[in-house]
Amino acid sequence: MPDLSAMLERGPVVCAEGYLFECERRGYLQAGAFVPEVVLDHPEVVTELHREFVHAGSDVVEAFTYYGHRQKLRVIGKEDILEPLNRQALSVAAAVARQTGTLLAGNVCNTNVYEPSSPAVPEVRAAFEEQVAWAAEAGADMIIAETFSWLGEALLALEVIRAAGLPAVVTFAVHRDGTLRDVDSPEDACRQAEQAGATVVGLNCIRGPRTMLPLLGRVREAVSCEVAALPVPYRTTEAEPTFFNLSDPNAVVASPHGRAFPTALDPLSANRYEIGAFAADASALGITYLGVCCGASPMLIRQVAEAVGRTTEASRFSEKMQNHFMYGDNERLPEHIVALGDRA
Numbered sequence: 295m296p297d298l299s300a301m302l303e304r305g306p307v308v309c310a311e312g313y314l315f316e317c318e319r320r321g322y323l324q325a326g327a328f329v330p331e332v333v334l335d336h337p338e339v340v341t342e343l344h345r346e347f348v349h350a351g352s353d354v355v356e357a358f359t360y361y362g363h364r365q366k367l368r369v370i371g372k373e374d375i376l377e378p379l380n381r382q383a384l385s386v387a388a389a390v391a392r393q394t395g396t397l398l399a400g401n402v403c404n405t406n407v408y409e410p411s412s413p414a415v416p417e418v419r420a421a422f423e424e425q426v427a428w429a430a431e432a433g434a435d436m437i438i439a440e441t442f443s444w445l446g447e448a449l450l451a452l453e454v455i456r457a458a459g460l461p462a463v464v465t466f467a468v469h470r471d472g473t474l475r476d477v478d479s480p481e482d483a484c485r486q487a488e489q490a491g492a493t494v495v496g497l498n499c500i501r502g503p504r505t506m507l508p509l510l511g512r513v514r515e516a517v518s519c520e521v522a523a524l525p526v527p528y529r530t531t532e533a534e535p536t537f538f539n540l541s542d543p544n545a546v547v548a549s550p551h552g553r554a555f556p557t558a559l560d561p562l563s564a565n566r567y568e569i570g571a572f573a574a575d576a577s578a579l580g581i582t583y584l585g586v587c588c589g590a591s592p593m594l595i596r597q598v599a600e601a602v603g604r605t606t607e608a609s610r611f612s613e614k615m616q617n618h619f620m621y622g623d624n625e626r627l628p629e630h631i632v633a634l635g636d637r638a
């Protein structure tokens with residue numbers, strides 16, 4: 295069975311996230327609620343996406359249970375599909391992980407009802423318990439607990455995962471002001487998650503490469519375990535540090551809901567080289583668990599993998615512009631056509 299710690303000892307581990315955005319983009323999931331009903335409606339779409347991410351270099355097949363928890367299903371009045379959805383997501387992911395020798399990850403995430411003094415706390419714990427139990431039954435090699443902006447909520451998830459005896463990757467989403475909701479710094483949150491038994495701690499989602507990288511150096515210094523970095527592939531800035539904040543002054547037609555997030559972020563995308571550079575920079579800081587979150591595509595996952603020296607199945611199709619009809623330098627290209635390149 296693949297083992298996270300053993301893989302991390304051998305070298306960087308690549309993890310594709312971002313299933314919600316990619317399934318929405320493919321026309322199988324609704325923006326707004328962002329509930330992964332696609333695992334029941336069109337499991338073949340999720341299977342294919344898992345395969346494409348592995349083909350592009352992902353070492354982890356993350357069961358698509360992000361936002362497949364009780365609190366999210368309640369919003370759309372479908373709590374009755376909770377268990378079938380989770381079991382199906384795990385079974386679809388397990389099939390791909392076992393075929394490809396990759397890590398099967400269960401997944402829990404922000405419940406959006408947690409607040410430290412809230413009466414919802416026992417409900418949050420129960421939500422993690424049911425999801426982690428289904429993942430353990432499906433034979434998960436690890437659990438990814440992600441996108442937490444409350445340390446307290448992450449620690450609840452971690453406690454449940456550790457009680458199930460599974461390795462945990464715990465990642466935090468850092469909002470505009472650079473703090474978590476209940477602690478002042480992401481490095482402090484990561485330190486506490488490490489002390490509570492996480493195998494890997496770090497940051498994922500909402501921040502792009504430029505506004506995540508500076509925080510990662512501090513996290514790396516604060517902990518001794520392996521560190522994760524999975525930004526969103528968007529050009530966030532100091533003034534607009536997260537994809538919630540991003541504006542698009544060049545939009546000819548703005549989104550009807552008044553912000554670029556989540557359906558009009560496309561022109562604010564980082565290019566593949568920027569994602570590759572982020573992965574290389576994070577790797578140079580000593581970060582060994584790398585990926586991309588919401589907005590990820592197989593193309594970007596390949597870029598991350600190649601940036602840390604890996605050759606993936608998809609690398610066979612990595613660019614070779616020497617053969618381009620106008621911009622190449624292959625001697626078989628007719629010179630009079632190559633000469634047209636400057637005028638194209």
Ligand SMILES: [Zn+2]
Nearest residue numbers: 499500587588
């Ligand atoms: Zn994300």
